[in-house]
Amino acid sequence: MAALPEGFDPTDPDVRQRGIQLQEFAELRKTAPVWWVEQTERARDGFLDTGFWAVTKHADIAAVSKNSADFSTSENGVIIRFQEGMTREQVMLNNALLINHDPPDHTKLRGIISRGFTPRAISELRDGLVEKAKEIVEEAKAKGSGDFVEDVACELPLVAIADLMGVPQEDRKKLFNWSNQMLAGEDPEYGDSPDVAAAEILGYAGALADERKREPKDDIVTKLITANVDGYGELSDDEFGFFFILLAVAGNETTRNSITHGMHAFFEHPDQWELWKKERPDTMVDEVIRWATPVSVFQRTALRDVEVGGVEVKKGQRVGMFYASGNHDEDVFENAHKFDISRSPNPHLAFGGHGAHYCIGANLARLQVDIMFNAIADVMPDIAPMGDPDRLRHSWINGVKHLPVRYN
Numbered sequence: 001m002a003a004l005p006e007g008f009d010p011t012d013p014d015v016r017q018r019g020i021q022l023q024e025f026a027e028l029r030k031t032a033p034v035w036w037v038e039q040t041e042r043a044r045d046g047f048l049d050t051g052f053w054a055v056t057k058h059a060d061i062a063a064v065s066k067n068s069a070d071f072s073t074s075e076n077g078v079i080i081r082f083q084e085g086m087t088r089e090q091v092m093l094n095n096a097l098l099i100n101h102d103p104p105d106h107t108k109l110r111g112i113i114s115r116g117f118t119p120r121a122i123s124e125l126r127d128g129l130v131e132k133a134k135e136i137v138e139e140a141k142a143k144g145s146g147d148f149v150e151d152v153a154c155e156l157p158l159v160a161i162a163d164l165m166g167v168p169q170e171d172r173k174k175l176f177n178w179s180n181q182m183l184a185g186e187d188p189e190y191g192d193s194p195d196v197a198a199a200e201i202l203g204y205a206g207a208l209a210d211e212r213k214r215e216p217k218d219d220i221v222t223k224l225i226t227a228n229v230d231g232y233g234e235l236s237d238d239e240f241g242f243f244f245i246l247l248a249v250a251g252n253e254t255t256r257n258s259i260t261h262g263m264h265a266f267f268e269h270p271d272q273w274e275l276w277k278k279e280r281p282d283t284m285v286d287e288v289i290r291w292a293t294p295v296s297v298f299q300r301t302a303l304r305d306v307e308v309g310g311v312e313v314k315k316g317q318r319v320g321m322f323y324a325s326g327n328h329d330e331d332v333f334e335n336a337h338k339f340d341i342s343r344s345p346n347p348h349l350a351f352g353g354h355g356a357h358y359c360i361g362a363n364l365a366r367l368q369v370d371i372m373f374n375a376i377a378d379v380m381p382d383i384a385p386m387g388d389p390d391r392l393r394h395s396w397i398n399g400v401k402h403l404p405v406r407y408n
């Protein structure tokens with residue numbers, strides 16, 4: 001394919017660190033929407049094959065997502081590429097996470113976990129989060145300038161998860177450090193000890209569960225570890241520990257990066273910032289999340305020979321659902337490359353393609369993005385950039401480590 005660089009692999013962390021490959025994805029959507037990526041040996045450490053199918057059209061991504069009968073998450077997990085040196089055993093350890101379960105196990109576990117994510121549970125967090133967001137931006141403003149990621153974007157997701165899980169607020173920095181270490185094994189800034197971080201977080205979760213067993217409270221941890229009337233039972237100690245890990249990672253990096261990319265998008269589109277400050281359209285939230293698409297790609301593995309977008313995928317082959325591409329698909333989004341906070345409808349795939357694994361925290365994430373940008377517009381409407389975003393080196397997270405800004 002002439003327009004693609006030789007050996008192009010859309011999961012290459014060095015390429016991704018420079019920015020999402022929108023041009024290459026556009027070319028793929030046009031000429032080879034389901035395209036075989038043959039990977040170098042080091043790029044596929046932990047997997048037993050030689051590459052994967054890159055699925056780049058919105059409709060095909062949604063079709064794969066919704067097809068749990070033909071596509072598994074437990075065969076190879078959802079993460080399409082790990083840091084070099086990953087072993088098969090380490091990949092298989094990730095099978096303990098909810099997202100890497102197939103039905104019927106997945107259905108049972110998700111049923112239990114849904115108790116924590118009812119509309120009521122989420123709306124009960126609102127007032128506390130509004131207050132906290134105000135505090136965060138006022139503190140940042142008092143500093144005059146600083147790193148938006150550290151001062152503003154990372155805080156609310158941590159508070160939300162800590163609140164949701166009954167983690168004392170003074171421990172939330174621990175969550176922040178653990179989740180950074182577990183996910184950022186490919187970026188030298190965060191060290192290379194994901195296993196140590198995972199072990200520490202499991203220990204922490206175990207102690208929290210023991211405490212609730214001794215002294216039950218009216219909180220989600222208690223609900224998850226005690227038998228319930230809805231027929232789904234309770235989480236075992238291990239299941240609870242791995243759920244805790246999933247939440248710490250899934251709820252943190254994603255929401256933090258949505259807020260950071262959203263702020264950067266507003267800097268680059270000042271007309272949209274003016275519009276937000278004046279009219280506060282509720283369509284802003286989903287446009288920020290589409291623009292950010294913090295999870296660029298997750299994968300599935302075919303359980304049998306199956307057709308995707310006219311291409312025959314063989315049993316056992318991996319299929320990457322490139323949400324970052326689907327969210328710029330010109331067949332679905334008018335002016336897909338425009339950041340337009342009034343966009344409606346906005347059927348983006350940033351939370352997945354509406355299949356069995358659709359993000360359980362989507363409404364909590366939306367709530368936080370809404371609250372944060374309201375607080376920023378209220379308290380520091382003249383916020384301005386002081387440099388470029390410093391991007392995370394990562395195979396599947398669209399992340400920003402630092403964004404220097406002036407707060408007033």
Ligand code: HEM
Binds near residue numbers: 161246294365
């Ligand atoms: C903007 C923020 C977020 C984005 C972009 C995001 C994205 C995603 C995506 C793409 C999936 C997989 C969908 C699939 O495979 O079909 C997912 C699953 C999940 N997310 Fe999120 N997420 C966000 C925030 C959150 C939050 C705040 C939480 C919890 C506090 C959360 C918890 C989960 C969990 C537990 C799953 C696994 C669900 C399952 O396997 O059944 N996420 N998320």
